[in-house]
Amino acid sequence: xxxxxxxxxxxxxxxxxxxxxxxxxGQASADLADVINVFIVLSVPALKLKKALSLLEFIxxxxxxxxxxxxxxxxxxxxxxxxxxxxxxxxxxxxLIAMFREDTGMGFENNMSDELDNEMLIEIGNILIGAxxxxxxxxxxxxxxxxxxxxxxxxxxxxxFVENRFEPENRVILLKTLFQIEGRELSGHLFLVNSLDSIHxxxxxxxxxxxxxx
Amino acid sequence: xxxxxxxxVINIGIVILDTELNVCYWNRWMTQHSGIExxxxxxxxxxxxxxxINTKYLDRSVKAVLRFGNFVFLSQKLHKYLFKFKKxxxxxxxxxxxxxxxxxxxxxxxxxxxxxxxxxVTEMAAYERKLHEMNIKxxxxxxxxxxxxxxxxxxxxxRHKRYCxxxxxxxxxxxxxxxxxxxxxxxxxxxxxxKVSSTALNTLRxxxxxxxYGGEEFCCILPETTISNAMMVAERIRKNVESQENKFSGxxxxxxxKVTISLGVSELCELTDTHEKLLxxxxxxxxxxxxxxxxxVVQMNLx
Numbered sequence: 001x002x003x004x005x006x007x008x009x010x011x012x013x014x015x016x017x018x019x020x021x022x023x024x025x026g027q028a029s030a031d032l033a034d035v036i037n038v039f040i041v042l043s044v045p046a047l048k049l050k051k052a053l054s055l056l057e058f059i060x061x062x063x064x065x066x067x068x069x070x071x072x073x074x075x076x077x078x079x080x081x082x083x084x085x086x087x088x089x090x091x092x093x094x095x096l097i098a099m100f101r102e103d104t105g106m107g108f109e110n111n112m113s114d115e116l117d118n119e120m121l122i123e124i125g126n127i128l129i130g131a132x133x134x135x136x137x138x139x140x141x142x143x144x145x146x147x148x149x150x151x152x153x154x155x156x157x158x159x160x161f162v163e164n165r166f167e168p169e170n171r172v173i174l175l176k177t178l179f180q181i182e183g184r185e186l187s188g189h190l191f192l193v194n195s196l197d198s199i200h201x202x203x204x205x206x207x208x209x210x211x212x213x214x
Numbered sequence: 215x216x217x218x219x220x221x222x223v224i225n226i227g228i229v230i231l232d233t234e235l236n237v238c239y240w241n242r243w244m245t246q247h248s249g250i251e252x253x254x255x256x257x258x259x260x261x262x263x264x265x266x267i268n269t270k271y272l273d274r275s276v277k278a279v280l281r282f283g284n285f286v287f288l289s290q291k292l293h294k295y296l297f298k299f300k301k302x303x304x305x306x307x308x309x310x311x312x313x314x315x316x317x318x319x320x321x322x323x324x325x326x327x328x329x330x331x332x333x334x335v336t337e338m339a340a341y342e343r344k345l346h347e348m349n350i351k352x353x354x355x356x357x358x359x360x361x362x363x364x365x366x367x368x369x370x371x372x373r374h375k376r377y378c379x380x381x382x383x384x385x386x387x388x389x390x391x392x393x394x395x396x397x398x399x400x401x402x403x404x405x406x407x408x409k410v411s412s413t414a415l416n417t418l419r420x421x422x423x424x425x426x427y428g429g430e431e432f433c434c435i436l437p438e439t440t441i442s443n444a445m446m447v448a449e450r451i452r453k454n455v456e457s458q459e460n461k462f463s464g465x466x467x468x469x470x471x472k473v474t475i476s477l478g479v480s481e482l483c484e485l486t487d488t489h490e491k492l493l494x495x496x497x498x499x500x501x502x503x504x505x506x507x508x509x510x511v512v513q514m515n516l517x
Contacts, residue, residue: 028282035277119292127274130284143323148287
């Protein structure tokens with residue numbers, strides 16, 4: 001299998017990467033059911049190469065009304081580095097918090113402050129992001145570490161946010177998936193954004209992946 | 215292990231567990247705060263020594279670490295602490311902790327151990343708590359201040375409007391307070407403010423909220439309360455304040471005096487479109503009470 005161009009992915013590479021993500025997210029979903037007792041349905045992921053500056057516009061179009069969303073942001077480090085953005089609309093956020101609240105022994109506190117709500121979201125987001133990213137890394141024979149996540153509002157996802165993390169004019173590798181909690185009207189979006197430096201790692205991983213079937 | 219020389223002197227707790235949660239390493243900081251010696255706990259299940267940490271969230275966290283290689287961050291704000299270590303300073307009974315749980319991988323990259331890092335954040339939590347209290351409480355009376363009242367009223371207003379539940383407020387102020395200050399001095403005035411606020415606070419239910427609105431003016435938020443019930447509460451506060459004897463030992467001898475208050479009551483209704491309007495109506499009712507003889511309760515309907 002020949003891969004020549006190091007600045008972009010061929011259609012075959014994109015298809016294979018999407019397939020790998022799909023397997024990874026399937027495994028993540030099964031493991032999450034065991035860890036948090038909730039079955040999460042992750043849609044078939046889509047991979048795109050985008051200019052860093054157009055990231056915001058893309059996310060806004062994908063999720064609709066960015067202002068009405070809370071986003072859990074977490075950076076991960078491995079051979080492939082990136083940022084995970086887990087976005088929930090406010091209504092879903094409240095339901096999600098209520099689902100997990102009892103586990104922390106705070107089940108009977110009705111009026112949790114915004115600050116505590118955010119802390120709870122951070123813990124939930126940490127597990128959801130960790131499951132998806134680490135399963136993906138596992139399939140790509142990589143090991144990732146994470147920095148503590150933080151919660152930002154949709155409005156804080158600004159151009160400055162993108163510029164602080166990526167070269168604005170460079171392209172980024174964007175993976176997106178929609179996830180839904182089974183049996184509930186509760187869904188959100190997960191975006192994994194890797195800088196283009198990761199392309200070599202991903203191509204190496206693809207070679208190794210194909211090799212298994214040669 | 216050579217790292218032990220570092221691990222045993224740093225000011226954080228480090229615990230290393232195997233995948234069955236048996237303790238493999240317990241640093242000196244953990245011994246210092248738990249009273250459990252390293253040689254006593256090593257090889258034993260952690261939960262045997264700390265059965266109280268066998269919670270759903272710990273189970274979830276450890277599973278996430280072992281299954282995904284996740285790093286779990288347990289914040290002090292949400293969990294307060296993981297290990298129940300006594301702390302008799304800073305106003306907290308137990309040490310407040312920020313905890314990180316993560317994987318340790320072997321040479322083949324598989325996760326064979328779990329680490330727990332514990333940071334004592336009690337002092338920071340105490341500062342935060344103090345700062346928060348200073349931000350929402352009135353320094354003299356210890357009840358909530360106007361800033362907190364306004365934000366809380368807005369939240370209650372939105373909640374009660376959404377669920378169509380009753381919500382009433384009472385505004386009151388101390389009659390002839392200027393004369394009290396002029397006659398007996400500001401120190402006595404301060405005592406009156408404290409006495410009146412504590413009498414009102416003791417008359418209210420746990421879910422009600424009392425704030426100093428400014429000067430000698432106070433405001434109570436009464437969730438899930440109709441105007442007729444709020445009128446009864448207001449009348450009870452009026453009577454309790456009226457019967458209260460306020461003693462003060464000053465340079466010029468002992469002073470004992472009684473004070474009265476005037477109260478205005480309003481209730482959230484269909485026509486109330488802002489929380490400011492609800493407040494304004496109670497204030498108008500208070501004004502009416504003041505101008506029709508004082509030491510009385512007046513209600514104001516919005517329509």
